[in-house]
Amino acid sequence: MQFENNLMQEISPKELMFIKQELTSYPNILVVELNGSEIQSWEDYALAIQQNFRFPTSCTDSIDRYLDWIRDLSWIEREKYILVIHQYDKFLQQNPKLKNDILADFTDIILPFWQEEVESVVVGGKAKTFMVYLVKE
Numbered sequence: 001m002q003f004e005n006n007l008m009q010e011i012s013p014k015e016l017m018f019i020k021q022e023l024t025s026y027p028n029i030l031v032v033e034l035n036g037s038e039i040q041s042w043e044d045y046a047l048a049i050q051q052n053f054r055f056p057t058s059c060t061d062s063i064d065r066y067l068d069w070i071r072d073l074s075w076i077e078r079e080k081y082i083l084v085i086h087q088y089d090k091f092l093q094q095n096p097k098l099k100n101d102i103l104a105d106f107t108d109i110i111l112p113f114w115q116e117e118v119e120s121v122v123v124g125g126k127a128k129t130f131m132v133y134l135v136k137e
Helices: 013-023 042-052 063-070 096-121
Strands: 008-011 029-035 080-086 129-135
Touching: 008 013, 008 096, 013 029, 013 129, 029 042, 042 063, 042 096, 063 096, 096 129
Parallel strands: 008 129, 029 080, 080 129
Antiparallel strands: none
């Protein structure tokens, strides 16, 4: 498996098992797994992200702070980041607009940042892999 592009992909549980087996051969990787059925509000999502990525301060009250921290991650010394959202079909089930907004932030802001933008806006910044897997279970 090659992590050449920072992507967001819908995958099956079986595909995730295959990906996880291959990830064991990659050193220096952070895998964050969220249970989508437990995330039904911005607060649920922000709290889960800030805890799992160990944000220095809370972002539950600020989307801008969330976007700043998810595009920083300097305190995590990893070369690759993987975010897995299990039960994606239940993720923000009652709030499809927020779900779309969060996913759009990944495709429009976060993934392009880690793909190459980081090199031009952060002193000493280095492009890193950031993959998002949306697992329908």
